[in-house]
């Protein structure tokens with residue numbers, strides 16, 4: 353069990369070292385930034401759905 357083992361970005365075609373965990377899996381900081389846009393949208397939608 354090596355939970356702290358460094359991993360590569362799991363986005364297709366990206367080989368940068370993963371630094372963050374996103375809904376898409378382990379991603380590098382640049383991919384996390386690009387995903388962040390969609391993630392915010394999803395959060396907003398969820399909030400609307402909850403209310």
Ligand SMILES: [Zn+2]
Nearest residue numbers: 361366380383
């Ligand atoms: Zn990446």
